Amino acid sequence: MPHLAFDIAFCAQLDKLQKHVKKGVFDAWHKFETLTLDQLFKDQGLKLESLKGAKDKQIRTIRIDQGVRGVVLAPETGDTFVLLRVGPHDEATNWAVKQKASINSVTRAVEIRDIDMLEELTPAYERIAPAPEQRLFAKVSDGDMAALGIDGTTLRQARVLTSVEQLEVFAPFFPQDQREVLEYLAAGFTVEEVWRDVVAVNLAGADSSEPVDTADYATAIHRTCTRFAVVTDADELRDILDKPFAAWRTFLHPSQHKVAYRASYSGPAQVTGGPGTGKTVVALHRVRHLLRHLRDGERILLTTYTNALVAALRTGLDALVEDEAVRDRVDIMTVDAFAGRVLSTSRKPTWGGQEEDRWKQAAQATGFTGTAQFLAQEYKHVILARNLRTLEEYEACERHGRGSALPVARRRVVWETVREFTERLAADGLRTYLGTCAEAADLMEAEGPRYRHVVVDEAQDLHPAQWRLLRAAVPERPDDLFIAGDPHQRIYDSKVSLKAVGIKVAGRSTKMRKNYRSTQEILSWATGLLVGRPVAELADDSRNDTLLGYRSALHGNRPETYGAADEDAELDALVERVRGWLDGGVAPGEIGVCARLNKTCERVAERLKAAGVPVARLKGAATGRADTVSVGTMHAFKGLEYRCVAVMGVRDEVLPFPKAVTPVEVDRLQHEADLAAERCLVFVACTRARDGLYVSWWGEPSEFLVGAGV
Numbered sequence: 001m002p003h004l005a006f007d008i009a010f011c012a013q014l015d016k017l018q019k020h021v022k023k024g025v026f027d028a029w030h031k032f033e034t035l036t037l038d039q040l041f042k043d044q045g046l047k048l049e050s051l052k053g054a055k056d057k058q059i060r061t062i063r064i065d066q067g068v069r070g071v072v073l074a075p076e077t078g079d080t081f082v083l084l085r086v087g088p089h090d091e092a093t094n095w096a097v098k099q100k101a102s103i104n105s106v107t108r109a110v111e112i113r114d115i116d117m118l119e120e121l122t123p124a125y126e127r128i129a130p131a132p133e134q135r136l137f138a139k140v141s142d143g144d145m146a147a148l149g150i151d152g153t154t155l156r157q158a159r160v161l162t163s164v165e166q167l168e169v170f171a172p173f174f175p176q177d178q179r180e181v182l183e184y185l186a187a188g189f190t191v192e193e194v195w196r197d198v199v200a201v202n203l204a205g206a207d208s209s210e211p212v213d214t215a216d217y218a219t220a221i222h223r224t225c226t227r228f229a230v231v232t233d234a235d236e237l238r239d240i241l242d243k244p245f246a247a248w249r250t251f252l253h254p255s256q257h258k259v260a261y262r263a264s265y266s267g268p269a270q271v272t273g274g275p276g277t278g279k280t281v282v283a284l285h286r287v288r289h290l291l292r293h294l295r296d297g298e299r300i301l302l303t304t305y306t307n308a309l310v311a312a313l314r315t316g317l318d319a320l321v322e323d324e325a326v327r328d329r330v331d332i333m334t335v336d337a338f339a340g341r342v343l344s345t346s347r348k349p350t351w352g353g354q355e356e357d358r359w360k361q362a363a364q365a366t367g368f369t370g371t372a373q374f375l376a377q378e379y380k381h382v383i384l385a386r387n388l389r390t391l392e393e394y395e396a397c398e399r400h401g402r403g404s405a406l407p408v409a410r411r412r413v414v415w416e417t418v419r420e421f422t423e424r425l426a427a428d429g430l431r432t433y434l435g436t437c438a439e440a441a442d443l444m445e446a447e448g449p450r451y452r453h454v455v456v457d458e459a460q461d462l463h464p465a466q467w468r469l470l471r472a473a474v475p476e477r478p479d480d481l482f483i484a485g486d487p488h489q490r491i492y493d494s495k496v497s498l499k500a501v502g503i504k505v506a507g508r509s510t511k512m513r514k515n516y517r518s519t520q521e522i523l524s525w526a527t528g529l530l531v532g533r534p535v536a537e538l539a540d541d542s543r544n545d546t547l548l549g550y551r552s553a554l555h556g557n558r559p560e561t562y563g564a565a566d567e568d569a570e571l572d573a574l575v576e577r578v579r580g581w582l583d584g585g586v587a588p589g590e591i592g593v594c595a596r597l598n599k600t601c602e603r604v605a606e607r608l609k610a611a612g613v614p615v616a617r618l619k620g621a622a623t624g625r626a627d628t629v630s631v632g633t634m635h636a637f638k639g640l641e642y643r644c645v646a647v648m649g650v651r652d653e654v655l656p657f658p659k660a661v662t663p664v665e666v667d668r669l670q671h672e673a674d675l676a677a678e679r680c681l682v683f684v685a686c687t688r689a690r691d692g693l694y695v696s697w698w699g700e701p702s703e704f705l706v707g708a709g710v
């Protein structure tokens with residue numbers, strides 16, 4: 001019986017397809033599932049047409065809806081067809097005639113390339129290319145290229161290229177797997193690394209020494225499991241069409257699958273990678289895997305940093321694990337909420353300004369003459385971070401990572417001030433978030449663990465006291481902790497390494513490099529914000545992490561930047577930008593506008609509302625609605641994503657925000673760390689965008705934008 005499989009490129013279009021087009025896709029699929037091959041070719045509604053002037057007669061089109069066609073691979077052997085993409089009649093036909101299918105003799109997978117475009121580009125670039133030894137892949141031999149699956153056609157084209165920029169021009173037209181190999185090589189990876197990280201995962205367990213029949217499409221289509229999904233169940237297809245989340249459930253990349261569904265890790269495991277590399281997705285799949293093996297009475301804690309992310313994780317898990325009773329075995333909450341629950345205290349958490357006043361009062365009581373800021377940081381980064389319990393321990397400790405001198409003789413008064421501060425808080429029925437975590441960790445260490453597994457997302461911002469709590473929440477056993485995070489997205493000042501908190505992930509750590517969220521244009525621009533700034537690893541802060549090889553297969557417009565004369569003009573331009581997106585068919589819920597400060601967000605929301613744009617403020621657990629544009633601070637945007645993002649007020653007086661940066665004379669190292677966190681904040685904000693990024697300011701632009709070429 002024939003089948004219609006789906007290419008991952010079609011799934012990437014899903015968000016943008018209208019309802020009636022999705023219905024057309026479903027109806028077409030249904031015909032493939034119910035008709036014979038002969039009937040399919042004769043079906044007048046489907047019109048499985050061959051195309052005049054096609055580079056490959058296996059590439060045909062089918063009718064999806066009025067004026068809309070699907071491009072399919074209709075192989076000469078076998079009865080599984082593949083829907084490659086859907087589009088308006090002329091656009092789809094023009095694309096279809098230029099494509100050519102082939103079977104890769106190394107990966108054994110089917111590949112599609114825009115042969116027409118490649119044949120047109122190659123001679124033009126050849127004419128301007130310098131001597132062969134100065135070209136991009138001069139150091140990689142033909143033999144190595146062939147071993148990595150680069151076929152003769154791609155090799156000729158790749159040999160012409162002289163720079164990464166030129167590779168980017170060719171990239172959308174190359175076969176997907178070969179393109180990935182070339183991008184890794186261009187990023188400086190060795191042939192062995194590319195084999196291990198790219199080719200071997202695409203082989204997905206197939207024996208590479210077996211001979212390959214490069215005409216056997218029936219077998220190759222089923223082997224192309226990294227990009228083609230064969231769907232035979234109507235409900236499964238409805239899910240994919242209705243919920244894009246379900247699409248990647250089917251298409252989890254083998255490198256993600258390997259991490260998420262590994263039977264067991266002998267201890268804590270870690271997944272890192274730049275923004276949008278699917279860390280959250282992998283963490284959710286890990287929870288799904290762990291749920292399948294959970295014994296009676298055992299539970300899982302899925303935790304993260306902010307309430308908005310908790311809401312996003314909950315939605316994600318709902319889509320992934322259908323059985324409510326099974327889902328109920330997972331507690332999803334922030335680490336702070338977990339600490340509050342462990343203590344079951346009625347004391348209320350304090351907020352920033354209140355804490356500052358209380359530090360001042362405590363200092364007055366003990367006669368300490370330093371600043372409230374110094375005390376707050378000493379409490380957080382030394383006393384709580386090191387879990388110091390006595391004055392003697394405090395006097396003996398080395399204040400690693402602190403950039404301010406504190407003679408031992410002065411420590412007694414600091415210690416007494418901290419005690420004064422905590423005792424007064426307790427007496428007034430108050431608590432700090434981190435103090436709560438430390439108390440909860442003590443209690444948990446005494447009472448024993450409550451969970452069989454703990455899965456942590458956005459791990460880069462957790463404080464040692466929070467790690468101590470999570471460590472105590474789960475017994476030291478295989479699969480105890482699964483940790484997802486990205487040190488490039490540290491936006492709070494907790495620079496802690498897992499090694500320092502006794503969580504060893506060596507040998508159980510995986511790095512993701514492929515971004516599935518943003519276009520390459522957005523990624524390159526945003527990555528420019530961090531260039532040349534070393535970022536410590538999550539596992540071990542004596543080593544630096546890099547974004548080497550971090551890339552996206554998606555392409556689109558370059559980010560737009562706009563410098564206005566004053567705030568009014570900046571807001572006017574924003575309204576125009578948002579209107580442009582809405583008029584271009586972007587739904588309000590697919591647009592996010594963020595700024596460093598709450599007051600800027602207020603003005604943005606007011607101005608958009610006045611212009612008739614529906615707006616919702618993103619606060620706490622509210623993650624936005626489909627019919628409103630979301631407006632929130634950069635901190636609130638952490639972990640979220642939108643099709644189009646406007647980042648407002650990126651001006652010199654606000655980024656870095658002076659109040660968030662410790663003066664260099666108070667603490668030199670903290671000053672550096674605060675600046676880095678402010679810079680990362682802009683990086684995080686910009687990398688929330690999938691298709692469209694707009695960055696604006698008034699007056700002078702922020703110094704952070706220099707790296708992005710502003």
Ligand SMILES: Nc1ncnc2c1ncn2[C@@H]1O[C@H](COP(=O)(O)OP(=O)(O)OP(=O)(O)O)[C@@H](O)[C@H]1O
Nearest residue numbers: 248251252253275276277278279280281516517639
């Ligand atoms: N294999 C895949 N194929 C297609 N899309 C994917 C795949 N994996 C993840 N995605 C999509 O990519 C986007 C980013 O994924 P996710 O939020 O998990 O990334 P992340 O690494 O946690 O990002 P960040 O660190 O920026 O918060 C999501 O829209 C997700 O659905």
